Amino acid sequence: MDQKEKRLIKVFSIILSLVFAISSIAKFSGVELLHLPFKEMSLSTWYGYFIAVLEMLMAMGIMKKNTSSISAVGMNVIFAGMSFYFYNYQTPLYLIPTGILALMAITVAYLTHDDCITAQGLPKTQ
Structure with a gap:
């Protein structure tokens, strides 16, 4: 993996981590706007x-080398649920930022899949 890919992974991971952490904290704080989709x-x-x-x-997982790939895949599951909600209950224009974030997560998952902990054992060190 070259320097550009490592930098891309780091930037995408930070952006995704911030988006998910802020969303999570807001849900825990009881922000009604983020609980409304579940009620609808x-x-x-x-x-x-x-x-x-x-x-x-x-x-937290996307920021660690061994768990970033599986966390990015999990983020895409959340993005699929968000996309379902936006398509069926809101304006489809909200699918654009969701799609951009999903593509970022797919990129992180693909570029870090060799470093992920698997059932076969620890990742290979280079």
């Missing part, structure tokens, strides 16, 4: 807090 989709209140826990774990 007839989901329980605890589901919003469950997503907030997952977001915080992924925000």
Whole structure:
């Protein structure tokens, strides 16, 4: 992996981590705007807090070398849920920033997949 790719991974990881950490903290703080989508989709209140826990774990995980790939994949699962909500309940224009963030997460997942801890054991060191 060259220097440009490492820099790209670092920048994308920081941006994604900040987005997820801020969203998680806002959900834990009880910001009504972030709990509204769960109510509109007839989901329980605890589901919003469950997503907030997952977001915080992924925000921390994407910053670690061994867990960044799996955290980025998890972020894309959250982005899929967000895309469903925006497409069905809001204006589809909100899909643009969600898509950009999803592409960033896909890039991080792809470029760091060799460093991820797997069932076969620890990643190979170079």
